[in-house]
Amino acid sequence: MTIALSAGLLILVTLLLLLLIGVPIGIALIVAAILAISQSLGFSASIPSSAIKMFQGINIFTLIAIPFFILAGNIMNRGGIATRLVNLATAMTGRIPGSLAHTNVVANMLFGSISGSGTAAVTSMGAIMGPIQKKQGYNENFTAAINIATAPTGLLIPPSTALITYALASGGTSIAALFLGGIIPGILWGFSCMIVAYxxxxxxxxxxxxxxxxxxxxxxxxxxxxxxxxxxxxxxxxIGGVFTATEASAIAVVYSLLLSMLFYKSINFKELFNILIDSVKLSAIIMFLIGASNILAWVMSFTGIPQMLAEAVLGISDNPIIILLAINILLLIVGTFMDLTPAILIFTPILLPVCMALGMTPLQFGIMLTFNLSIGMITPPVGNILFSGLKVTNTKLENVMPHLFKFYGAIFIVLMLITYFSWFSTFIPSMAGLHL
Structure with a gap:
């Protein structure tokens, strides 16, 4: 427990200091992890061990889906697909107050679900909707906030690589059931933000x-x-068993490419080359972050930090309502410092048995876990979607955060509904006759 506490404090302090002086997030994660593990293994052994863990973190077959979905998202963006979805969202939102903001939300939900990437959604919609809303007199910080706050809906509305990762970590929860189970929570996330925007x-x-x-x-x-x-x-x-979830990401690329080049005829081979280059760059950045996060995940696991946190949470009360609330608070804290994929891999085996003992099914826990950790993608200091959204709209964190806090409250209410009422996660999968 002493090792876990000292390692946890060292990681926290190191991360905060490095981020405050402007060190890139990936580098900060690696440095903090190496310093923490050096207390146990020594510095000379920590470097090669960390390199191995970083490679292992990205040497996972299901992660192949990430570059494919990124490529599909870029093709959709450049190929006019994103614009058509924005037009549809505009038609759906009508003339209600703040209709452009609502358009942004619906477009994020549509585009995020198709591309499977919150980062792709926040950058694509920020580039399209930001200038339009600014021209109409919208506060640019509010515009950035609602774009950032709703981009993670695509991590829940299928297809979702995060839910695929959870299916593996949980020992085989049905991917089809998880995909269908994420639909209502993802829609509720977007709808709650639309209420705030209204x-x-x-x-x-x-x-x-x-x-x-x-x-x-x-x-x-x-x-x-x-x-x-x-x-x-x-x-x-x-769902029909025609192809796997990972294969689906490649199919998304092929379909979006055929749609953009042959049907819409909106991109040519020269533009496709630039799309491939941009996709490679973004994929490399994300894979580096995942690898760096895996080092931190290994260090936390090695030093017993997750077990320490879990014991602390379970020691709070014997009331299931209080325990689930404490678990959510724990995951919210973890999500602010750790990437989604490593966090799912670490905390699924630790918390799934606890939540099942409290009456949760693996499906409901998976949706709750993914929903919770997705919030970390839009919170500092590590949130990838947050900083991508700030970059594409050229806004500052300190100006956007006051608006984001309003959306955090609405999203947290939805999280509580998903936590305490299984219906939101299990209704559609049960109607489809899938194993929960």
Whole structure:
């Protein structure tokens, strides 16, 4: 316990200091982890051990889906698919107060689910919706906040690489059931943020004047259907056993490429080359972060930090309601410092038995865990979606955070609903006759 406590404090202090002086997140994670493990293994053994763990962290077959989904997302963005989804979202949101903000939310949900990437959603929608909202007089910090706050919905609405990772970590929970189980929580996440945006827009008098006729609504809907078919193909193929979830990511690339080059004819081979280069760069950054996070995950596991935290949580009370609340608070804290994938791999085997003893199914726990840790993607100091969203809108963290806090509250309420009421996670999978 002493080793775990000292290692945990050293990691926390080192991370905060390095991030405050501007050290890149990936480097900060590696340095903090090496310093912590050096207390037990010595510095000379810590370096090669960390290198091995970093390689092992990215040498996972299911992670192949990440570069494929990134490539698919970039093709969709450059190929006009993202724009068509934005047009559909605009038609759906109508003239309600803050309709452009609501358009951003719906577009994030649609694009995030198709691309399977919160980072792709926040950058694509930020680039498209940011200038439009600014032109209409929206506060640019509020615009950045709602884009960031709703980008993780794609981590829950299928297809989702995070849920695939959980399926492996939990020992074989049905991926099809997880995919269907994430639909309602993902939609509720977006809807809760739309409620916040609605009242903010009424206060600031954000009313759009443009209208759309029924004929135009039908036109933009038909124009977006080929893009939306990707969800049907991917999810239907996985549930039907036609292909695996990892193979689905490659199918997403092929489909989006054919759609953009042959159907929409919006990209050519020269643009495709640039898309490939950009996708490689972004994939390398994300894989480096995952590898760095895996070093930290190994150090935490080696020093017993997760066990220490779990014991502390379970020692709080014997009341299931209090224990589940404490587990959520623990995961919220962990999510602010650790990448989603390593956190799922570490805490699933530790907390799943505890939550099952409290009456949770593996499916409900998986949705709760993924939902909770996804919040970490939009919180400092490590949140990848947060900093990607700030970069694409050219805004500052200190200016956006006051707006984000409003959305955090709404998202937390949804998290509590998912935690204490299994219906939100299990209704659709049970209707489909899947094992929970």
């Amino acid at each position: 009242f903010y827009a009424k206060q600031k008098r954000y009313f759009e004047k443009q209208t759309i006729s029924f004929r135009e609504f039908i036109k933009v809907t038909l124009d977006a259907i080929p893009s939306l078919l990707l969800i049907v193909i991917v999810i239907g193929g996985i």
